[in-house]
Amino acid sequence: MSLAHSHREEPFFFPAGEETLFGILTHPPDDVENGAVIVLPGGSAPTSTGRNRLSVRLTRTAAAHGWHGVRFDFHGVGESTGVAERLRLDEPFADDLLGVMRWLKDERGITRFALVGSCFGSRTALGVSTEPAVEAMCLIAAPVRDFEMGHRISTRLALELTMPQYVRRALQPKVLRGLLNARKRRSYARVMKAKWRALRKGRGGGRGGNDDWISPSFVAHLNRIGERRLPLLLLYGEGDDYLRELQGAMRGPLTHLTSRRGGSSLAVKTVPGQLHGFTHIEAQETVIRLVGDWIASIPTHGKAQAPDRVRRG
Amino acid sequence: MGKEQDIFAVVHLPRASALGGLVICSPLEAETARHYRKEVMLARRLAAAGVAVIRFHYRGHGNSRGHPHETSFQGMVDDTLRAIAHLRSRARTQSLALLGTRFGALVAGAAASSFDRAPLVLWEPAIDASSYFRQILRLRLMQDLRRGRSAASMNGLVEEIRTQGSVEVLGFAIPRSLYESSEDKALLGALGGTTRPILLVQIEGRKRLAAPYVDFISSCQRRGLAVDSLTIPEEVPWWFVQAGGDPIDSSPGTAALLEGTSPWVERRLQEATR
Numbered sequence: 203m204s205l206a207h208s209h210r211e212e213p214f215f216f217p218a219g220e221e222t223l224f225g226i227l228t229h230p231p232d233d234v235e236n237g238a239v240i241v242l243p244g245g246s247a248p249t250s251t252g253r254n255r256l257s258v259r260l261t262r263t264a265a266a267h268g269w270h271g272v273r274f275d276f277h278g279v280g281e282s283t284g285v286a287e288r289l290r291l292d293e294p295f296a297d298d299l300l301g302v303m304r305w306l307k308d309e310r311g312i313t314r315f316a317l318v319g320s321c322f323g324s325r326t327a328l329g330v331s332t333e334p335a336v337e338a339m340c341l342i343a344a345p346v347r348d349f350e351m352g353h354r355i356s357t358r359l360a361l362e363l364t365m366p367q368y369v370r371r372a373l374q375p376k377v378l379r380g381l382l383n384a385r386k387r388r389s390y391a392r393v394m395k396a397k398w399r400a401l402r403k404g405r406g407g408g409r410g411g412n413d414d415w416i417s418p419s420f421v422a423h424l425n426r427i428g429e430r431r432l433p434l435l436l437l438y439g440e441g442d443d444y445l446r447e448l449q450g451a452m453r454g455p456l457t458h459l460t461s462r463r464g465g466s467s468l469a470v471k472t473v474p475g476q477l478h479g480f481t482h483i484e485a486q487e488t489v490i491r492l493v494g495d496w497i498a499s500i501p502t503h504g505k506a507q508a509p510d511r512v513r514r515g
Numbered sequence: 516m517g518k519e520q521d522i523f524a525v526v527h528l529p530r531a532s533a534l535g536g537l538v539i540c541s542p543l544e545a546e547t548a549r550h551y552r553k554e555v556m557l558a559r560r561l562a563a564a565g566v567a568v569i570r571f572h573y574r575g576h577g578n579s580r581g582h583p584h585e586t587s588f589q590g591m592v593d594d595t596l597r598a599i600a601h602l603r604s605r606a607r608t609q610s611l612a613l614l615g616t617r618f619g620a621l622v623a624g625a626a627a628s629s630f631d632r633a634p635l636v637l638w639e640p641a642i643d644a645s646s647y648f649r650q651i652l653r654l655r656l657m658q659d660l661r662r663g664r665s666a667a668s669m670n671g672l673v674e675e676i677r678t679q680g681s682v683e684v685l686g687f688a689i690p691r692s693l694y695e696s697s698e699d700k701a702l703l704g705a706l707g708g709t710t711r712p713i714l715l716v717q718i719e720g721r722k723r724l725a726a727p728y729v730d731f732i733s734s735c736q737r738r739g740l741a742v743d744s745l746t747i748p749e750e751v752p753w754w755f756v757q758a759g760g761d762p763i764d765s766s767p768g769t770a771a772l773l774e775g776t777s778p779w780v781e782r783r784l785q786e787a788t789r
Binding site for chain 2: 211213226246247249250251253254255258278279280281285286287288384479480481482483485486
């Protein structure tokens with residue numbers, strides 16, 4: 203299918219809290235009546251276009267499959283107003299997402315939503331897991347731990363390494379040489395602070411034993427999704443450290459989701475390489491293909507079943 | 516929007532009549548992650564001060580139509596000229612300034628050559644396309660080494676562009692059409708012989724101007740071009756994925772960049788209308 207000519211795109215502004223956010227609505231060809239796929243980017247490329255236009259391509263893929271595609275700028279990002287304070291995974295921008303859903307319903311009559319989120323965007327999607335209008339979710343490289351964006355590695359090391367391992371790393375020649383570089387010194391300081399915080403919380407080192415490194419909100423959202431039997435696809439690259447963390451959670455507080463009587467609504471798919479950050483074109487193409495397949499699998503409402511009556515802008 | 520040649524643009528209009536207009540030529544897509552917001556903030560600030568501003572996405576980039584593999588230097592200049600025409604009709608002003616960042620500085624310089632005396636702002640400019648692309652390809656070599664791949668040589672990567680149609684750098688494609696159409700492009704050559712005020716802003720983690728910028732300014736001065744310069748001591752990871760960090764809106768580097776650029780643009784446009 204050709205993505206270049208199959209759609210009309212409409213820029214729009216919408217209120218979310220006290221801010222005015224910017225979005226683009228990609229319309230499917232006429233006479234197709236479906237909901238909207240909303241694409242939520244990660245913290246490293248938070249504008250509505252996404253890394254290498256990935257969000258643009260995903261929303262145009264949704265339109266090619268007969269869904270409206272929606273991409274938007276979080277508050278403080280891109281064309282939106284506001285200031286984006288530090289991005290924290292336990293404080294995702296769910297209000298922004300609810301704002302766009304509200305606008306789409308009130309102004310365009312769209313009442314069904316499928317969400318595609320990566321990293322920070324995936325946690326934002328989870329933040330609306332109780333919304334009845336959300337019918338399906340695809341989460342790419344969803345983090346299982348809570349941390350501030352930019353601190354993924356320092357907090358992971360804090361959990362994984364014991365103090366003796368920390369010290370051995372610090373004494374490596376390349377690390378010592380890094381002390382001459384201001385950026386590396388700041389990075390080392392982050393690692394040290396993360397370790398100190400972990401020690402103070404009793405997470406001395408190594409991840410064996412308890413599950414308190416797993417985000418409580420992540421577990422709570424997945425449980426709610428499981429109770430609703432909301433179709434949920436979790437996509438990871440085999441090289442994503444988040445995958446190992448998910449597997450740990452699946453052996454712990456989320457075990458029941460994979461063994462739910464009557465079949466689980468949760469599917470986990472892995473692909474070779476790394477998906478997180480979409481730093482390779484091959485990963486981007488894989489995601490577009492898999493998300494397209496996923497969109498195609500979402501049940502549609504036929505015209506006879508009182509579908510959305512979309513009001514054109 | 517709907518036609519294949521449509522480009523996405525945002526126009527910031529002042530409440531009263533505009534004292535002039537500014538066209539912003541963005542860097543390549545890969546370099547916008549932590550820079551886009553600064554252009555938005557500058558545009559809003561200038562509009563509040565009476566300057567109309569247009570920002571746009573080149574064809575094949577961002578929200579615009581087209582395919583990135585068809586990007587060419589002349590195409591980017593043509594997009595800029597279209598943006599200028601649109602701004603002039605919306606803001607009803609003929610007085611014009613241009614701003615370009617990184618590779619966008621080369622585009623802005625080339626477009627400016629069609630407008631005598633139009634002030635030109637250069638944010639961390641690429642002085643010439645050849646050295647700019649060498650810098651970018653070095654990132655690819657570093658990426659290969661980090662992945663444990665045997666790194667191709669610089670010549671090997673250039674060969675890859677020519678034979679495969681593009682080379683990938685950190686998840687972005689550098690297409691042959693852009694590379695080959697830009698190879699001989701240099702800022703000094705683009706400026707031609709017309710006198711115009713120029714502001715060069717270095718955005719790097721150092722306080723002194725880098726040697727290429729010192730040389731560029733000297734060459735401009737030998738041609739009778741007056742160049743103001745400003746250094747913003749902020750390290751910007753132009754091509755690297757970096758989530759988190761200080762909010763861009765409130766970082767000291769952003770404030771210094773806007774403080775240094777906005778009054779300069781307003782002043783030069785006011786001078787041009789006298």
